[in-house]
Amino acid sequence: MAALRRDSGSLPRMQYEAEIAQMIQGLLASAPFDTEMAAADLESWLERPKDPKMGDLAFPCFRLSKVLRKAPPQIATQLGEGITETMLSAAGLEKVVVAGPYLNFYVARAELAGATIPAILDGPFLARRDARGEKVMVEYSQPNTHKAFHVGHLRNASLGDSIARLLDWVGNEVVPVNYIGDEGTHVAKCLWHLRTQFQGEIPTTHRGEFLGEQYSTATELLSLDTLTRAPRPGVLVAEVVSCAPHAEEPKWHVAEVRLGGETVTVVAGVGGFAAGNRVAYAAPGQRIAGKEVGVVKRKGVLSTGMLLSEAELGISDDNETIAVLPADAAVGEEVAEVYRKDGALPADVKVLDEFRRRNAEVSAVLQAIESGSGEIWEQWKETKDWSMDEFKRIYRWIDSRFDHDFFESELGEESKALVREHLGTGVFKESEGAIGADLSEYGLGFCVLIKTDGTALYATRDLALARRKFDEFGVDRSLYVVDDAQTLHFQQVFKCLELMGYEQASKCQHLGYAQVVLPDGKMSSRKGNVILFSQLEERLLSKVREEFLDKYIGDWPQEEIDEAAHRIALATMRYGMLNQVNSSKIIFDLDEWSARSGNTGPYMMYAYARTRSILRQVGEVDSGSVDWALLDHELESDLIGFLADYPRNLERAAEQLLPQIVCTYAYELSKKFSRWYKECSVMHAETEALKATRLQLVDATGRVIQHALSLLGVATIERM
């Protein structure tokens, strides 16, 4: 970002920073210090005092004390004594005050206002910076077709879009792209349900959401949980032949259990069972609670497989004892069958048979989709458009833009070929029937790329996609705006690229963020507590109309009211989604976001509308009488100083990929503005010159608020 700072050298505040740094550098070079320091370092130590009364820029002397071996306040005093009137005025400074270990510089108000306000109104202050940056691709949104678009997706869309706008403003060439999940199991599940289970009529509107419902019902029907309380396929009922505490570790229990014919020895970590009991047994090779069951030697006893607790079976929270099953459970039977749910299936149909039958049907649908022709494939094409149409409508509503759409379905074959290409080079290898990269030496585990059945995965496609981004689009940097939960996925993908010899891997960056949760917990389609986009839109609009706009019915043109409703609703949503650091989760609370007061989108829009209202009402004044020296009120100084600081905030936000910084700035600016105009009337200013000068400040403030909001993806309105 150093280039940016050089670039914006003509902007007000930067000038002072450089001047002060040089001044201090000069003082340090001569007696009594005689020390050479880099001006750039000194400049970077400058900070903005907490209290505007303490000046515009502060130089802390703490770090110098180490070099000079003097106490910070002493250094500050000596530096302060060295600063002369001429030095100050040459730098455009009014005064300097020694405050303990700090040197507080006061910028001459009239000059700062004169350098800042006209630059905002007619100059380069708000203009996009020169395009000296990189070509950066920002991938975001990534919705799945055949699934619902809900409020969780809106954090991603708001963040990605705002990041793209910020990076563009600081001078990068930004290519915003979408990556559509149009292929895969979720699509097959949806179509499976539509074809074999759905009875009703297909609606003519909101067909994207309709598909989402099909998918979510399908998920339920295809989940073992809905058929049994113990959804652990492959875990069988075993009879305990003998059981005794381990000789050295009495907490452990060594048991002989019988499954049909054979008998095995198992060491269990806990007890609570006895000979004659029926227990749940998982054979080696299975995965229970994320761990693979194996054959291990525990203090001299060879243990084959494991016995499960009720917690591991999923039937209770108890993990202190081994689950004891009903005495009539048949040995060798699946536990899923033992705990089958009443009424879920006809009595003569086995839980696992039905489960496997349904999933086999889904697999058949999946293969048909990927075959590239046929009736199911045609239906896939058609339904995919239903979702795409809905996405387009949503993006129009939230005002997000993409230069290109990637589709998962166009990357499958390409990605598999890419893996095969590198199979011989030793980067990838076969393991347990699958092909992938062993990244355990990097602490990233094993990354499967080709499944046992020969099909590709999400990570596989991301390899091909990353290459395309650089090779076909010629970008310098590639940003992935994706949920935090996928951090490991991207670490694996980027590491694979690196191992494949792809240098651009280092130019790939995952921008993670935490999830959106509801006040009463996590959103999940299974709990049925997701808020769909259409529901949000409806709730937002009706709330905004009721709170802000209904009183204008009959007074304003209807089109203006409708447009205002849309913009305020969008501001409410966008601001709520962005006014938080990326790493912490957002509690979705519509009531709080749309509150008529406080740190919300509508508040900022209101502040902007007020600037416009003042401009309209004061009307034309003689701008020739503008005199910046007249802006001498304390609140005016504060406001001007804050305006001058705007670009610096944007640079920080772009550097940290954090739009929240822009939110905070916009809020503080609006707050300062409200406080000021309450105190200093424009219309009733004592003189025409003061009125004209204040009017310029109002205009400039409005422009900056509007600009900040535009980077958040929010459009202002002229009155509200």
Place this chain on the structure above:
RNA sequence: GCGCCCGUAGCUCAGCUGGAUAGAGCGUUCGCCUCCGGAGCGAAAGGUCACAGGUUCGAAUCCUGUCGGGCGUACCA
């Protein structure tokens, strides 16, 4: 088990590459419309910065450990 993220006022959150007395909003209490829009402004009350060590002139911020909450951890995306 291992890894990542989070833990700041009753609630929701800021706190810039360590720096001056830890800040907002909501809620609570109290003021302010003969004055450019009260959708606003001002004030008050409210904090052992999860806990314990350490580094430093200085720690909410950096390091180590502990405790809470969330997520991830080979054939889902």
